[in-house]
Amino acid sequence: MIPTTLEARWRHLTTQLGVAEPLRDATFRQLTAAYEGSGRHYHSLTHIRTLLETLELHKTLVQDAAVVQLAVWFHDAVYNPMRDDNEARSAVLAQEFLAKTSLPAERRQRVTFLIERTKDHTQPQPATDTDLHLFLDADLQILGAAEADYWQYARQVRQEYRLVPDILYRRGRKQVLEKLLGASVLYQTPLFRQKLDAAARRNLQAELRQWEKGGL
Known part of the structure; x- marks a missing residue:
């Protein structure tokens, strides 16, 4: 069954990566706090949900679903309209998390690459x-x-x-x-x-x- 809530989607994704429950939950809270910040109006959790649902709708076109989903979750995690390095900083945040998972280094770098291309x-x-x-x-x-x-x-x-x-x-x-x-x-x-x-x-x-x- 396809997870429906954002938390369930995150849990399903991170379980595949062997993420321990405390890290999984702490990172979800971190991401939720970022996307629900008072300055977020478009780049919010609604945007993340839309992208995840779009990927699910076109899943037959996706080669590495976990990597693309991770890029979705982290790509706007850092969003300060007054700076021009948000993508790079979001990628760093992703790497800090992924370093604690079972995802191989090559696929971790793919997440970074995808995030940085959104600049x-x-x-x-x-x-x-x-x-x-x-x-x-x-x-x-x-x-x-x-x-x-x-x-x-x-x-x-x-x-x-x-x-x-x-x-x-x-x-x-x-x-x-x-x-x-x-x-x-x-x-x-x-x-x-x-x-x-x-x-x-x-x-x-x-x-x-x-x-x-x-x-x-």
């Missing part, structure tokens, strides 16, 4: 890395969501950057949107590209126009 979704990706492709597409699927869901996401991201003045946020956000729109490839898998690319570009264009008018 820039527009960078060229290895052509044959299907687990990476699905992970990145799942992370970016919100861009191609229904219009109302996309605008909720855009507002939530703005809330996460609430300490940044509007004039600076507008400039930075426009750069992000333009970079995404300028990417020849937004989604790495044919499945997500066909399903979400057109909608994602419409949403991104709409938000860009809104910022050019002054803001959300």
Whole structure:
């Protein structure tokens, strides 16, 4: 039976890795506290659940499910909008945990690699890395969501950057949107590209126009 709650999913995953119960529970509390922090609005436990459910839905495309799930759990564990090294710091947090598990070093490094690739979704990706492709597409699927869901996401991201003045946020956000729109490839898998690319570009264009008018 597929675990349904996030805690059950975490327990199922970490049991496969031979994680002792005290470490399993302590790390779950640590991750929960991080994703439920007062500054989290989009990069929250809801985001983690969405990614895990997406992986489950497309599990026939996944080669190393445990590694990809670990990357999901840790990829936004460190999230400070005022810093640019969140992915690297999240990867370090993952490695500190994984060093205490039975996961071989090569697969631990794969977790780090997957997490660090989320820093820039527009960078060229290895052509044959299907687990990476699905992970990145799942992370970016919100861009191609229904219009109302996309605008909720855009507002939530703005809330996460609430300490940044509007004039600076507008400039930075426009750069992000333009970079995404300028990417020849937004989604790495044919499945997500066909399903979400057109909608994602419409949403991104709409938000860009809104910022050019002054803001959300």
